[in-house]
Amino acid sequence: DTGVSQDPRHKITKRGQNVTFRCDPISEHNRLYWYRQTLGQGPEFLTYFQNEAQLEKSRLLSDRFSAERPKGSFSTLEIQRTEQGDSAMYLCASSYIGADTQYFGPGTRLTVL
Amino acid sequence: EDQVTQSPEALRLQEGESSSLNCSYTVSGLRGLFWYRQDPGKGPEFLFTLYSAGEEKEKERLKATLTKKESFLHITAPKPEDSATYLCAVQAEGYQKVTFGIGTKLQVIP
Numbered sequence: 001d002t003g004v005s006q007d008p009r010h011k012i013t014k015r016g017q018n019v020t021f022r023c024d025p026i027s028e029h030n031r032l033y034w035y036r037q038t039l040g041q042g043p044e045f046l047t048y049f050q051n052e053a054q055l056e057k058s059r060l061l062s063d064r065f066s067a068e069r070p071k072g073s074f075s076t077l078e079i080q081r082t083e084q085g086d087s088a089m090y091l092c093a094s095s096y097i098g099a100d101t102q103y104f105g106p107g108t109r110l111t112v113l
Numbered sequence: 114e115d116q117v118t119q120s121p122e123a124l125r126l127q128e129g130e131s132s133s134l135n136c137s138y139t140v141s142g143l144r145g146l147f148w149y150r151q152d153p154g155k156g157p158e159f160l161f162t163l164y165s166a167g168e169e170k171e172k173e174r175l176k177a178t179l180t181k182k183e184s185f186l187h188i189t190a191p192k193p194e195d196s197a198t199y200l201c202a203v204q205a206e207g208y209q210k211v212t213f214g215i216g217t218k219l220q221v222i223p
Contacts, residue, residue, distance in 0.1 A: 004156075031209065042117075042200055042213030043157065056210055091156050100145045100204060102211060104156035 002026075004105030006092050012111045013082055020078045021108045025094030032075050033102055034067055035091040036060065043091055043104075049075060050097065082112045115140045117214035119201050125220045126191055134186040134217045136201030146184050147211065148177050149200040157200055160186075191221045 005024045013019050025032045031050050035043035046065070048056045051072040061067075064082075069075040079086055089109050093102035118137045126132055138146065145164055149157035161170045163179040170177050174195065176187040186199055198216040205212075 033209070033211075040215065042202070042215050043211075045210040045212070048209045050209075056208065058210070093156075101147065101159055101162050103159055104149075107154075107156045109154070 004092055004094050004103055006090075006105040006108050008108060009106060010109045010111075012113065014113050015084060016081055018078065018080045019082060019110065020076055021090055021092075021110075022074060022076050023092030023094075023105060024074045025092070026103060028096070029094035029103075030072070030097045031095045031102075032069055033093040033095075034075070034077050035093065035104075037089040037091055037107070038087075046077075079110075082110075084112050086110060087112045115203055115205055115212040117201055117203055117212055119199075119214035119217050121217060122215065123218045123220070125222065126188075128192060128221055128223050129190045131187070131189045131191070133188070134199055134201075134219070136184040136186070136214060137182060138184070138201070138203045139182075140203045140205045140212075142206035144204045144206045144208070146179055147202045147204070148175075148184070148186055149202065151198045151200055151216065160199075188219070191219075193221045193223050195219065196221045 007022045033048045034046040037043040049069040064080045089107040091107045093104045116139045120135045148160040151157045161177040198218045200216045202211045202213040
């Protein structure tokens with residue numbers, strides 16, 4: 001069991017550019033979650049997938065954000081037309097259906113200049 | 114809306130000096146309360162899940178307890194390697210979303 005992995009670990013971009021992050025959950029975990037964490041704050045929920053279906057979305061997930069999990073395995077989170085306020089750590093987590101504990105990956109640190 | 118308040122925000126202990134971290138919560142039907150440890154620049158590392166008032170769980174120098182309104186993380190005889198931010202989070206019945214507090218930053222001095 002290799003744990004949740006995320007790629008890239010760090011991303012620096014200019015305002016207005018699009019960025020995409022990838023998350024590979026623990027194998028056989030059906031549920032996958034995205035969170036955002038800014039400095040000095042706890043993680044904030046963005047969205048959650050059960051297999052391929054996106055079942056919960058936070059109001060934080062503006063129209064510029066889109067997440068996919070096309071085959072029920074890895075997931076991508078895309079941010080279009082990035083803004084400086086998007087600078088944060090983007091965390092992915094996964095869990096089994098029927099289990100409540102979410103296991104987190106190392107995160108992707110996004111810096112928007 | 115679910116809320117989690119952690120105190121203190123920061124705590125500095127001498128090695129061996131036991132203490133407790135507090136997590137107060139409001140949630141419409143608690144499904145589970147979670148404790149995580151987070152090191153700088155890394156993702157949260159799972160510690161405990163508690164489900165009902167009166168429940169206790171232990172792992173090495175850490176013990177988590179739960180009441181209907183609060184949870185405590187007791188740290189017994191801490192070591193410098195216990196230095197980290199400890200996050201408390203709640204999950205409401207019927208939802209997968211987990212709501213986190215801002216954490217308690219613990220520093221253990223040798």
